[in-house]
Amino acid sequence: MKNGELRVQQLLYGHDSPLFEAMDFHCQRGEIWAVLGRNGLGKSTLLDTLTGFLKPLGGSIEQQGGVGIVAQHSHLPFPYLVSDVVLMGRAQHVRLFSQPGRKDKQAVIDALEQLNIAHLAACTFSSLSGGQQQLVMIARALVTASQTLLLDEPCAALDLANQQVVLQLISDLAHRQQRGIIFTTHDPVHALQVATHTLLLLPEGKWLAGATDSIVTEENMQQAYGLALRKFRVENYATPFIAPLFMINQVP
Amino acid sequence: MQSSKAFITRQLALVIAVLALGVGSLSLGHYPLPLSEVFHQLTHYSQSSGIAGQVIWSVRLPRILMALLAGGALGLCGATLQGVFHNPLVDPHIIGVTSGSAFGGTLAILLGLDPLLMMGSTFFFGLSALILVYAVAALQGRENALVLILSGIILSGFFAALVSLIQYQADTEEVLPNIVFWLLGSFATANWHKVWMLAIPVSIAAAILFQLRWRINLLSLSDKDARAQGVSVVTLRRCVLFCCALLVAAQVAVSGSIAWVGLVIPHLARLLVGVDHRRLLPTAFLLGGGFMIIVDDIARTLMQAEIPIGIITALVGAPLFTVLLIHSSRRRRR
Numbered sequence: 001m002k003n004g005e006l007r008v009q010q011l012l013y014g015h016d017s018p019l020f021e022a023m024d025f026h027c028q029r030g031e032i033w034a035v036l037g038r039n040g041l042g043k044s045t046l047l048d049t050l051t052g053f054l055k056p057l058g059g060s061i062e063q064q065g066g067v068g069i070v071a072q073h074s075h076l077p078f079p080y081l082v083s084d085v086v087l088m089g090r091a092q093h094v095r096l097f098s099q100p101g102r103k104d105k106q107a108v109i110d111a112l113e114q115l116n117i118a119h120l121a122a123c124t125f126s127s128l129s130g131g132q133q134q135l136v137m138i139a140r141a142l143v144t145a146s147q148t149l150l151l152d153e154p155c156a157a158l159d160l161a162n163q164q165v166v167l168q169l170i171s172d173l174a175h176r177q178q179r180g181i182i183f184t185t186h187d188p189v190h191a192l193q194v195a196t197h198t199l200l201l202l203p204e205g206k207w208l209a210g211a212t213d214s215i216v217t218e219e220n221m222q223q224a225y226g227l228a229l230r231k232f233r234v235e236n237y238a239t240p241f242i243a244p245l246f247m248i249n250q251v252p
Numbered sequence: 253m254q255s256s257k258a259f260i261t262r263q264l265a266l267v268i269a270v271l272a273l274g275v276g277s278l279s280l281g282h283y284p285l286p287l288s289e290v291f292h293q294l295t296h297y298s299q300s301s302g303i304a305g306q307v308i309w310s311v312r313l314p315r316i317l318m319a320l321l322a323g324g325a326l327g328l329c330g331a332t333l334q335g336v337f338h339n340p341l342v343d344p345h346i347i348g349v350t351s352g353s354a355f356g357g358t359l360a361i362l363l364g365l366d367p368l369l370m371m372g373s374t375f376f377f378g379l380s381a382l383i384l385v386y387a388v389a390a391l392q393g394r395e396n397a398l399v400l401i402l403s404g405i406i407l408s409g410f411f412a413a414l415v416s417l418i419q420y421q422a423d424t425e426e427v428l429p430n431i432v433f434w435l436l437g438s439f440a441t442a443n444w445h446k447v448w449m450l451a452i453p454v455s456i457a458a459a460i461l462f463q464l465r466w467r468i469n470l471l472s473l474s475d476k477d478a479r480a481q482g483v484s485v486v487t488l489r490r491c492v493l494f495c496c497a498l499l500v501a502a503q504v505a506v507s508g509s510i511a512w513v514g515l516v517i518p519h520l521a522r523l524l525v526g527v528d529h530r531r532l533l534p535t536a537f538l539l540g541g542g543f544m545i546i547v548d549d550i551a552r553t554l555m556q557a558e559i560p561i562g563i564i565t566a567l568v569g570a571p572l573f574t575v576l577l578i579h580s581s582r583r584r585r586r
Binding site for chain 2: 083088098
């Protein structure tokens with residue numbers, strides 16, 4: 001198994017009983033996997049299982065090169081500086097009774113520069129906008145040097161412009177640095193734009209996994225969300241789009 | 253925030269200020285001594301150096317060192333616990349150790365045990381309280397910050413009731429006044445023996461916490477977040493809480509239960525050096541020590557009779573905390 005790979009075989013996961021039929025997928029270096037599914041189906045629980053926070057109920061998770069996670073909500077009890085927050089990502093590289101050294105601080109500077117937020121280093125985390133906080137949390141995941149990154153709804157609290165920024169970043173991290181990336185999202189367009197593969201969680205314990213274009217189809221989406229969607233192409237755009245055909249009943 | 257060079261300069265200034273405060277306090281008291289005499293005595297130690305030598309070497313120096321160590325222990329413990337429990341309103345009482353130790357000491361006074369056994373009893377019940385906190389948490393099947401705080405409150409209440417029971421039963425002529433005076437906190441009975449009893453556990457626990465100072469930043473994250481960073485939260489927190497229990501038990505054993513210092517000093521320290529525990533912990537220790545020296549100076553000089561420490565820390569601490577809260581909320585609005 002190569003660095004940056006994550007392979008799930010016959011995985012059963014959930015808090016008490018398995019949420020889905022035994023699951024298999026293999027996220028290789030440079031691949032981006034989107035996880036789609038309705039609220040409460042178990043997207044975040046899947047990420048918790050992949051990081052090891054929850055024990056799998058069956059099957060195996062193999063990975064090489066470490067798994068870093070960017071959680072959906074990041075509340076800090078004290079007004080830490082951005083550089084201190086990112087530095088915390090180095091926990092696994094600093095021995096128990098030691099303090100972070102020059103190398104760790106350099107990793108922080110590098111990560112902030114890579115995300116173009118070096119100018120925020122001395123700001124307090126709580127003073128930043130939601131989009132900037134998300135970038136800081138991604139920087140913290142980068143300094144862990146984990147080869148597989150999990151992102152729990154990275155675009156959930158962001159406006160459209162910031163969604164574009166984060167999606168571009170996800171794409172860059174996978175293609176330039178050959179990391180494996182798995183992210184959950186509520187927007188199937190995000191999957192179509194950046195994800196090479198998609199894991200679609202369906203009702204009644206079913207799931208589908210494969211190349212995004214073959215998974216994110218009108219038919220499968222209808223099955224997943226219980227409403228009609230239309231998939232279409234726009235001239236000059238490489239990837240297709242998909243839009244829900246909402247039906248709102250007006251009270252007479 | 254300030255650079256690390258500026259931080260070290262400030263920290264040095266703080267060390268010198270606390271030292272100067274300590275030396276200055278040696279000249280204060282009902283037997284006033286000029287500073288020149290204090291310096292002379294400090295640099296020329298001999299067994300037979302008259303009243304001035306006796307006052308400095310046997311009475312005031314151990315007392316000031318005890319105040320420094322006890323205040324430092326409380327400041328450090330408060331800063332650490334506020335970090336570990338993700339909550340700036342936590343103080344050292346929260347883990348039940350203060351009440352447990354208070355019960356141990358009260359019981360020893362009731363039984364008329366000698367000072368060494370009394371310290372043993374204070375230590376034993378203080379650390380037992382922490383073990384019981386973990387036992388109550390284990391019965392709930394979880395070991396997160398909230399469960400530990402709630403268990404600490406349960407144990408605190410339980411031991412406080414036992415202390416009241418002993419006070420209720422105690423002989424009102426002799427034992428009860430002793431218990432009340434001890435519970436309110438005092439350094440009046442300071443001697444070199446007690447200084448060592450305090451210095452050894454405090455140095456060990458403080459040294460461990462100081463080495464773990466960056467890890468306490470990580471512990472201040474939510475349990476899930478900290479685990480995702482690869483921190484073994486449960487083990488690390490046990491180790492840190494044990495060190496805090498050691499600090500509190502040692503402090504209560506020699507000087508009774510003293511409130512407010514562990515709550516207020518960390519806030520003052522945060523105002524000076526920010527929230528990073530790498531800077532916060534040493535600063536809280538120094539500020540706590542300095543604060544306690546001042547409080548003890550007031551205790552032994554303001555009136556003819558000694559005023560219990562606990563009364564002064566509350567009288568000074570409550571308004572100081574109010575000022576700090578107003579200041580920080582103004583700063584946030586800016």
